């Protein structure tokens with residue numbers, strides 16, 4: 001159906017590219033490009049071994065717009081799937097506009113020197129993408145991504161309004177490491193240590209990071225402590241469903257993770273500003289990333305399940321009054337490893353990136369402009385989740401959440 005250029009060759013890319021190769025009727029030709037070509041070649045070798053599909057590889061600095069434009073033209077890509085880091089989003093969007101290529105990513109743009117999670121930089125591209133007749137899909141991972149599609153599916157099929165939404169992200173996986181993050185350590189720690197914000201009654205409510213804790217009994221996992229934190233889909237959901245009174249995001253962390261993260265923060269190791277060490281400028285969090293395990297390498301030893309979903313309350317479409325639904329997926333780390341050689345966090349991000357790109361290539365999501373996932377029709381995406389490794393369930397609860 002279409003030629004695809006994937007940028008970035010980390011954990012998420014590994015899962016996404018394998019799943020694209022398994023759907024070669026949609027992804028007819030795949031090129032994988034990243035800063036370190038050897039990482040692309042390693043993924044290509046694994047894809048060949050597992051699926052028999054040959055993918056092309058290339059070296060690319062995604063900050064170099066001219067080089068990306070040249071590669072898009074050389075490969076004839078219809079869509080660029082950005083699985084590099086949030087710092088590269090705007091440069092890759094610029095390249096897509098110049099080369100005439102659709103765009104998709106999994107995380108909103110962040111400037112390297114400020115940990116701000118805001119969509120306005122990318123929303124500002126709306127007119128340019130419209131004028132060029134091109135589509136940009138923002139945040140096609142699990143959260144953001146599937147969690148927003150879940151909300152849209154409930155809004156389309158079950159609820160006339162959304163009064164409140166809680167996104168619940170539990171990783172019940174364990175490995176042999178004293179401290180490790182489950183995706184890029186630099187991006188993960190910037191997110192986790194940011195102050196917690198949630199949307200309530202028309203304003204952002206701010207609380208210090210990791211201070212609001214609730215125990216929740218997760219399906220497939222059991223009881224776990226989850227913490228209130230800010231996550232980028234809160235901004236887009238509260239913008240695109242303006243009736244929302246309260247939107248919150250929760251993520252589980254073990255006590256050991258919290259202790260390590262706090263100590264690292266207290267001693268300055270998570271600073272994102274440059275410091276001079278022995279006459280050389282270094283950014284402490286980037287040095288820390290070098291020391292920490294690469295999450296992709298932990299796939300084989302990670303066991304347990306992840307469960308991510310939304311609890312949504314609103315007025316029923318059929319006029320039967322207020323209803324609350326819990327919609328979620330349970331994903332098993334070891335099954336992901338057996339299928340594509342990834343752990344569940346890479347898998348739950350990479351599969352929706354594949355499915356989002358498939359929506360564009362199939363022509364389902366082709367309206368020119370810049371779109372968040374909850375603005376698009378959810379039905380084929382939801383079907384593909386069931387068929388491609390992320391089956392979901394929806395249950396009606398007795399009433400709204402009480403935490």
Ligand code: NDP
Nearest residue numbers: 008009010011012035036062084107141142143144183184
């Ligand atoms: P990794 O660090 O494993 O991979 C990032 C890749 O991008 C690496 O291959 C890296 O190259 C490459 N890269 C970095 N800078 C450049 C550049 N300038 N030019 C070309 N390539 C570059 O990250 P993950 O796979 O864990 O995460 C990928 C993305 O997915 C991130 O944006 C993350 O925020 C997002 N994510 C989204 C989630 C969701 O549910 N929505 C959940 C988890 C992650 P090199 O190997 O040379 O460093």
